[in-house]
Amino acid sequence: MSTADRLLTPGWWPTKGSESRDRYVGSTACAACHAQKVETQKITPMAHAAMPANAEMFAKSGNTSPLTFRAGSYNYEIAQSTASSTYSASDGTESVTAPLDWVFGSGHFGQTYVYQQKGTFYESNLSYYPAIHALDFTTGHQRSAPATLAKALGEPQNPDTIRACFGCHTTVATTSNRFEPSQATGGITCESCHGPGAQHVAAMTLNEGNQTSSFMLNPASLNPSDSVDFCGACHRTSLDVIQMGIRGVFTARFPAYRLEASRCWGSDGDSRVTCVACHDPHQPLVTDVASYDKNCLSCHVLSAASKPAKDHPGAACPVAQKDCVSCHMRKYNIPEMHADFTDHKIAVHKRGDSFQE
Numbered sequence: 001m002s003t004a005d006r007l008l009t010p011g012w013w014p015t016k017g018s019e020s021r022d023r024y025v026g027s028t029a030c031a032a033c034h035a036q037k038v039e040t041q042k043i044t045p046m047a048h049a050a051m052p053a054n055a056e057m058f059a060k061s062g063n064t065s066p067l068t069f070r071a072g073s074y075n076y077e078i079a080q081s082t083a084s085s086t087y088s089a090s091d092g093t094e095s096v097t098a099p100l101d102w103v104f105g106s107g108h109f110g111q112t113y114v115y116q117q118k119g120t121f122y123e124s125n126l127s128y129y130p131a132i133h134a135l136d137f138t139t140g141h142q143r144s145a146p147a148t149l150a151k152a153l154g155e156p157q158n159p160d161t162i163r164a165c166f167g168c169h170t171t172v173a174t175t176s177n178r179f180e181p182s183q184a185t186g187g188i189t190c191e192s193c194h195g196p197g198a199q200h201v202a203a204m205t206l207n208e209g210n211q212t213s214s215f216m217l218n219p220a221s222l223n224p225s226d227s228v229d230f231c232g233a234c235h236r237t238s239l240d241v242i243q244m245g246i247r248g249v250f251t252a253r254f255p256a257y258r259l260e261a262s263r264c265w266g267s268d269g270d271s272r273v274t275c276v277a278c279h280d281p282h283q284p285l286v287t288d289v290a291s292y293d294k295n296c297l298s299c300h301v302l303s304a305a306s307k308p309a310k311d312h313p314g315a316a317c318p319v320a321q322k323d324c325v326s327c328h329m330r331k332y333n334i335p336e337m338h339a340d341f342t343d344h345k346i347a348v349h350k351r352g353d354s355f356q357e
């Protein structure tokens with residue numbers, strides 16, 4: 001399903017903005033009973049998907065001195081003081097400046113700046129890319145100096161677009177269908193995924209564990225397609241990607257779309273090949289290649305001597321018996337983003353193979 005359609009159906013779904021603010025309690029309230037999950041979730045990149053732009057945030061990215069960039073006749077600078085962060089461009093005679101409000105992106109792949117002028121939100125024309133330790137043009141923006149200094153800093157965003165940015169990168173920016181970004185909590189929290197927790201906390205505090213309803217969405221109960229769509233609320237579902245009209249290597253950014261196109265997924269999916277089969281959303285991403293072997297071998301037989309069976313429908317690999325993802329889930333570089341993305345279309349790749357649609 002598309003995320004737009006999901007949001008029209010009753011019940012909780014990530015990025016939904018219809019719940020009222022007083023129904024949210026914040027992650028610290030969960031720590032009393034789910035301490036372990038709170039401890040590890042807060043160090044994930046998702047928990048830092050957007051942060052207020054301040055000196056502490058820049059220091060975390062390792063950027064304590066001003067960032068500079070030259071495009072055409074403009075000199076750009078992003079400077080931080082304890083009081084504020086400012087973003088400016090100068091053509092040598094005149095300059096334009098904006099105080100930054102938010103930094104989007106944890107800094108794993110890149111960071112884009114968001115600021116407000118005369119009630120309109122702007123997305124910065126420049127982003128910081130850790131792979132090159134420098135600023136460069138933001139993905140999707142014109143890759144040369146804008147014609148006038150007035151347009152040098154960023155692009156105005158329409159209200160729906162900016163509301164969607166905050167919906168995927170922060171918590172409680174929109175409640176009771178009202179967008180109030182000044183009230184947002186930066187990053188993805190427990191309640192971004194599970195929905196507002198006040199009722200659950202109250203019920204569990206009164207009568208721990210003995211409730212007929214938990215008042216919380218537990219995505220473990222979703223069928224494989226719905227489970228993948230759940231992560232797709234922000235990472236985009238297959239249908240979202242088709243509706244956006246994105247093709248080619250840029251789709252490597254969208255794991256659900258690619259995963260569901262692989263033969264391992266089959267026609268209706270399988271709980272052994274959902275996002276949560278391979279990723280614990282309460283833990284940082286695992287980068288040890290060998291640790292994913294167990295996922296592949298939950299379906300594939302290990303040796304060519306064994307034949308696929310009902311509980312192991314996948315054939316054996318004629319080439320190797322370990323480190324499966326190193327060959328079958330290739331990383332592709334998206335040059336504009338200065339980043340490599342993992343192609344979730346599990347497949348056989350020939351040496352030098354280019355991206356398979």
Ligand code: HEC
Nearest residue numbers: 029030032033190194197201204205208209214216217218
């Ligand atoms: C007072 C203790 C307590 C607090 C506080 C608490 N929980 Fe729970 N939570 C529990 C218990 C106990 C269960 C197991 C209930 C059950 O088995 O149905 C549970 C179950 C859950 C489940 C699974 C629900 C299901 O239907 O299977 C989720 C999701 C969850 N909690 C999320 C949260 C979040 C998010 C917060 C903070 C907003 C939170 N909890 C705060 C005690 C608590």
Ligand code: HEC
Nearest residue numbers: 104105106107108109110111112123164165168234235253
């Ligand atoms: C539908 C949900 C969604 C919307 C809307 C959205 N993002 Fe994202 N964004 C994501 C997800 C998921 C990722 C991580 C995967 C990726 O890079 O595609 C991401 C990645 C990023 C990154 C790279 C950060 C990193 O380290 O991975 C930046 C910067 C960013 N988004 C900024 C923005 C800004 C600014 C807007 C609004 C103009 C926006 N996003 C709108 C979901 C969204």
Ligand code: HEC
Nearest residue numbers: 014045046049105106108168169192231234275279281285
């Ligand atoms: C509310 C929106 C939202 C939902 C729902 C969501 N994500 Fe994310 N996720 C993001 C954003 C935004 C990022 C980019 C974080 C950053 O700035 O680096 C991200 C990043 C990630 C990363 C990359 C971590 C890294 O090391 O860079 C993984 C893995 C991930 N998400 C897995 C999942 C899984 C699995 C699910 C479903 C259980 C899920 N996400 C659901 C918004 C979301």
Ligand code: HEC
Nearest residue numbers: 027030034037038041188189190193218219220276281282
């Ligand atoms: C990115 C989305 C996401 C975030 C953020 C998130 N969860 Fe979960 N949570 C899930 C999913 C998906 C499952 C089901 C996991 C599964 O099927 O294995 C789950 C399961 C649970 C359960 C059920 C028990 C279990 O282990 O199956 C509890 C309790 C829970 N989460 C609490 C929390 C708390 C507390 C936080 C905040 C610290 C949190 N979650 C943050 C997606 C998320």
Ligand code: HEC
Nearest residue numbers: 228231235255256273274275278286287292295325341342
């Ligand atoms: C069969 C296992 C598997 C499944 C299923 C899976 N992933 Fe991954 N994912 C990986 C591996 C392996 C990596 C790369 C880890 C590394 O960097 O070493 C990865 C990386 C990622 C990243 C980091 C960015 C990148 O492109 O490297 C995100 C975000 C992500 N997965 C999200 C998802 C989501 C959302 C789903 C469900 C649609 C999903 N994954 C399903 C194995 C899986």
Ligand code: HEC
Nearest residue numbers: 263264270272273295296299313314315324328346347348
């Ligand atoms: C839910 C079960 C399941 C899981 C989990 C799974 N696969 Fe598969 N996979 C299959 C099935 C079924 C096929 C199609 C029959 C066959 O080729 O064996 C397949 C096909 C393949 C193919 C052939 C693809 C093609 O286009 O011809 C490769 C390669 C593959 N899987 C590798 C992997 C790797 C690597 C992993 C772990 C990252 C994995 N699979 C996880 C079930 C699964």
Ligand code: HEC
Nearest residue numbers: 296297300315316317318319320321322323324326327348
């Ligand atoms: C060194 C790279 C490499 C590693 C590691 C690797 N494979 Fe393969 N795999 C290949 C190549 C190359 C082929 C295609 C062989 C051919 O067509 O002759 C292949 C083919 C396959 C096929 C298709 C078999 C068929 O009969 O159609 C499956 C399924 C598969 N691999 C699964 C896995 C699994 C599961 C693992 C981990 C246990 C794994 N592979 C590890 C390179 C690798």
